Amino acid sequence: MPHAWPKNMPPSLDLPRVGADALLAGAARAYPDRVALLDGEESLTFAELRAAALRVAGGLRARGLEPGDAVALHMPNTYWYVVAYYGALCAGLAVAPINPAQPAGALRAQLADCGARAVFTHPANAAVLSEAAPETNRLLVHVPGTAAGPAPADAVLPAGSVPLGELLAADPLEGYAVDPDLVAHLQLTGGTTGRSKAVRVLHRNLVANVLQTSCWRAASLPGLDEHGGVRVTRVDDPAPGTIVPGEGCNIAIAPFFHGLGLVGHNANTLLGVTAVITGGRFDADQFIRDIERYGVTHMSGSPAMYYGMLRSPELGKRDLSSVRMITSGTAPIDTTALRRLREILPGAGVTEGYGLSEATMALTMSPPGAEIETPIGSVGVPIAGTEVEIRAEDGVAVRRRGETGEIWARGPQITDGYQDDPELTRVQFAGGWLRTGDMGYLDEDGFLFLVGRAKDMLIYKGYNVYPQPLEELLCSHPAIAQASVVGRPHPEFGEIPVGFVVLRPSFEAGGQEFLDEVMAHVAARVAPYQKIRELRVVDALPLTPTGKILKTRLRERLRDSPR
Structure with missing residues (x-):
C-alpha cells in the first residue's frame, strides 16, 4: 500500500453499475x-x-x-x-x-x-x-x-x-x-x-466520481441497499477529520452550473450532508457568519472564495471550530494563502484538488490520514481507480518522476467525449486516456504538482475564461483590427483577462474613455466573469514567422509593465 494513500482505504473501489x-x-x-x-x-x-x-x-x-x-x-x-x-x-x-x-x-x-x-x-x-x-x-x-x-x-x-x-x-x-x-x-x-x-x-461517470471523492472524504466503502440504492459504510479506524455519513453541514457556494458545485452536491447527497443554499453573490463576511450559525463541517470552493475569507474582519470574531475539511479547487491557490487557512482553522484539513469537466470533476485529492503529509503546493494524488501519467510533447513517451510534461489521466470518471464533435473527442480522448492540456509533474511519492496550462485558457475567480471568444468580440468593434487576450496574475482573482489590440487605420485611441467603451462593448455580450478587465493599444502584435501570435511575449510585457 502506498504511503501517500488514505488511511485504511483500498487502492480501488468496487463501483456499482447504477444510474445517478x-x-x-x-x-x-x-x-x-x-x-x-x-x-x-x-x-x-x-x-x-x-x-x-x-x-x-x-x-x-x-x-x-x-x-x-x-x-x-x-x-x-x-x-x-x-x-x-x-x-x-x-x-x-x-x-x-x-x-x-x-x-x-x-x-x-x-x-x-x-x-x-x-x-x-x-x-x-x-x-x-x-x-x-x-x-x-x-x-x-x-x-x-x-x-x-x-x-x-x-x-x-x-x-x-x-x-x-x-x-x-x-x-x-x-x-x-x-x-x-x-x-x-x-x-x-x-x-x-x-x-x-x-x-x-455519463451516469456511470458521475456515480464513479461521486463515490471516488465521497468515499475518500468519509473513509467509506460503497455498496447497494436492498432496493438498489447506493450506500456507504465506514471503514474500521477511519482517518481523523473525515466526514461521518449522516452528519455534517455544507454551504452550497459553488454555482450548480459548475462541475464543482453539481458533482460536489451529489457527494453531499450520498453522504447525507445538509446543504445550506444561500444564493446571490459571495459575501465573505456573511459566509463566515454562516459557518458559525450552521456549524459547517466542510467546504469546497475556488481560491477567490478563500482569499475573500482571509480578508474578512469576521475571522477573529466567529467560532469556526466546527470546520473539519477544506478543499480548494478550480484553479491553483498560492501556498501563502493555504498556510494562512491552516493557521486560522487548525482543526481542519486544508488541501487542494485537481480535475476538469472532461473527467466529470476530480482526478486528484489530498489523501486523508496518509502516512505522508500532502506537500504544500501539491494537488494530491490520483484518487481511487485513477491513473495519471506525465507525457512528453508527442503524447506517448512517459516522463520520469520529477520531470514536467502534459498530464494524461485514465479512470472510470473519464467522460464520453464532446457532444456532436467526434474529431475533438478523438484528439482529447485517446485509447481510454484523457489529454488534459495541463502541465505538471509527479514527485517520488506520487503527489501531483501543477506548473501551468498547455492551453491558453485563463481562470478568473475559479471560472474558466477562453481568450478566443473575447478576441472575436474585440475584433467585432469597428475600431479594432487585431486582438489577443492573455491572463495577468492577480493576487485576489487568480488571473484577469487583459486585451492587446491593434486599431484600424482610421481610428485613434481616445484615452481611457475609448478603452472603457471598447471593454463595455465586450462586457455587454459576455457573462460578468468573462469581461476584459484591462486593455492595451499596441502598434502591432508579436508574430511567429507563420503568422501566429506570440502570447508568451504579451505575458512578458505584462510582467515588465504591470499596472
Whole structure:
C-alpha cells in the first residue's frame, strides 16, 4: 500500500453499475428525516427531496420527454434547482447546467448546442430566456422564488411557460432505473460566441466520481441497499477529520452550473450532508457568519472564495471550530494563502484538488490520514481507480518522476467525449486516456504538482475564461483590427483577462474613455466573469514567422509593465 494513500482505504473501489438516481434513492432511505436542503426558512428532508424529484420526473415524462432528451437548467442556486435537477436525472434525461448570467445570444447558442427539449428557469432570469428563445416548441418551466433566489417584483415569465407546481402535481415516476450508459450531464465548457463544447458525462461517470471523492472524504466503502440504492459504510479506524455519513453541514457556494458545485452536491447527497443554499453573490463576511450559525463541517470552493475569507474582519470574531475539511479547487491557490487557512482553522484539513469537466470533476485529492503529509503546493494524488501519467510533447513517451510534461489521466470518471464533435473527442480522448492540456509533474511519492496550462485558457475567480471568444468580440468593434487576450496574475482573482489590440487605420485611441467603451462593448455580450478587465493599444502584435501570435511575449510585457 502506498504511503501517500488514505488511511485504511483500498487502492480501488468496487463501483456499482447504477444510474445517478440510485444516489438519491440510497440517501432517502438511509437518512429519510434528515434535512437535505435548507433555503432560508424552507427545507426538504432527503425523503421529501426524492419524492419531489420523482413527481417532477413523472411530470416531464407526461409531457413527452423520453430518456436521453436534454433538459437545460437556467437558474441560480436555490433548493428548486436541486429538485429540478434530480427530477430530470430520475427521468433518464440529460441535464445541461447553464450559467444564468449569460446574455441572450450566448444562451441561445448553448440551448441549440445541447439540443434542449425543456428549460427550467427562474423569474430573475426569465427575461433573458424570453429574448434568447422568443418562439420555441420547448417545454418551459419556471420555478418559484426563494430566500436564496428571490423573484423580482417586475418579473415577466416566458410566454407559454408552466409553473414547477404543475410538474409537482404529477404522479411520481416509480419503478424506473436509469441506464448507467445514458448521459447525465451535458457540461458546457466552451466560450460565449460560436459553438460551445458540451462534455458528455455519463451516469456511470458521475456515480464513479461521486463515490471516488465521497468515499475518500468519509473513509467509506460503497455498496447497494436492498432496493438498489447506493450506500456507504465506514471503514474500521477511519482517518481523523473525515466526514461521518449522516452528519455534517455544507454551504452550497459553488454555482450548480459548475462541475464543482453539481458533482460536489451529489457527494453531499450520498453522504447525507445538509446543504445550506444561500444564493446571490459571495459575501465573505456573511459566509463566515454562516459557518458559525450552521456549524459547517466542510467546504469546497475556488481560491477567490478563500482569499475573500482571509480578508474578512469576521475571522477573529466567529467560532469556526466546527470546520473539519477544506478543499480548494478550480484553479491553483498560492501556498501563502493555504498556510494562512491552516493557521486560522487548525482543526481542519486544508488541501487542494485537481480535475476538469472532461473527467466529470476530480482526478486528484489530498489523501486523508496518509502516512505522508500532502506537500504544500501539491494537488494530491490520483484518487481511487485513477491513473495519471506525465507525457512528453508527442503524447506517448512517459516522463520520469520529477520531470514536467502534459498530464494524461485514465479512470472510470473519464467522460464520453464532446457532444456532436467526434474529431475533438478523438484528439482529447485517446485509447481510454484523457489529454488534459495541463502541465505538471509527479514527485517520488506520487503527489501531483501543477506548473501551468498547455492551453491558453485563463481562470478568473475559479471560472474558466477562453481568450478566443473575447478576441472575436474585440475584433467585432469597428475600431479594432487585431486582438489577443492573455491572463495577468492577480493576487485576489487568480488571473484577469487583459486585451492587446491593434486599431484600424482610421481610428485613434481616445484615452481611457475609448478603452472603457471598447471593454463595455465586450462586457455587454459576455457573462460578468468573462469581461476584459484591462486593455492595451499596441502598434502591432508579436508574430511567429507563420503568422501566429506570440502570447508568451504579451505575458512578458505584462510582467515588465504591470499596472
